[in-house]
Amino acid sequence: MPHVLLSNDDGVHAEGLHVLHEAIRQHASRIRVVAPDRNKSGASSSLSLSYPLLLKQLENGFYSVDGTPADCVYLGVSAIWPDTPDLVISGINHGANLGDDVLYSGTVAAAREGRALGRPAIAISLVGDTHFETAGKVAAMLLDAIDTVSLPARALLNVNVPDLPWSEISGVRITRLGRREDNSSRPIPVKDPRGETRYWIGPVGRYVDEGNDTDFKAIEEGYVSITPLASDVTQYSALESVNMWLDSLVRR
Structure with missing residues (x-):
């Protein structure tokens, strides 16, 4: 059984993280939990480079970090402890990470950091906030089978689970990312107690x-x-046209 590093972006006290830990406890040889000390949703792959990070062990054995999800996985994999994990699982996120969400998601970023550090990685999200046990069962199922899947270098699995009881899940599909409309909603102005607009x-x-x-x-x-998901975001289909454009500029 693998040694697993767990992280998330909802914070070390989030329900989804605790349900995930309990769900895979019998499916791993060892579990270490390193997660942000507060909610860091939307942090994407940011790293904290302007201050040193505080790693603190809590009473339940989990570790909190005053940084981002990527910081947590970086510390959890990179030689803080003599034993390094075989696999990184990020989640269970409180809410979906579908389509364009993966660009901003701290949940996906934590898994991506694990894959960048050479570890197989899974990001798992519940599309809601109720049936975390269903997502926990999915995580345990995938953990048991992770050694049998062959992924390209730096690839990871982004898993989203319907917010349904286990008995109502229709099955599992291998999918591609969908896409949202390009124009996001307008920012919402509010006044703070000093009258400043935020x-x-x-x-x-x-x-x-x-x-x-x-x-x-x-x-x-x-x-x-x-x-x-792949880490290489090169748009290969555009290489030829960009080369032609550059050649035309050089000839001017």
Whole structure:
């Protein structure tokens, strides 16, 4: 059984993290939990480079870090302890990480940091805030089978679970990312106690690509969505046209 590092972006006290720990306890040889000391949703892959990080062990054995999800996985994998984990699991996130969400998600970023450090990685999210036990069962199922899947270098699995009882899950689908509308909602202005205007980031946009093979459609139909993600974001289809454009500039 693997030695597993758990992290998240909702914080070390989040319900989803504790349910995940309990769900995989019998499926791992050892579990270490390193998570942010507070909610860091939307932190993406940011690292804390302007101050040293405080790593603190809590009474339950979990470790908190006054940094980002990526900071937590970096510390959890990189030689703080003599034994390093075989696998990184991030979650269970409180809410979906579908489509464009993966660009901003601290949950996905924690898994991505693990993969960048050479460890297989899974990000798991519950599309809601009720049936965490269902997502825990999915995590345990995947953990038991992770040694049998062959992923390209620096790839990770982004898993989203419908907020349903286990008995109502339709099955599992391998999916691609859907896409939301390009124009996100406008920022929401509010006044602080001193009369200064501040802005809330607006809600996510509507779906514009929810084809049958997307993560959006799988969740809508009650299926667990598993999307392999790559770290290489090069747009290969554009290389030739950009080369031609550059050649035309040089000839001027």
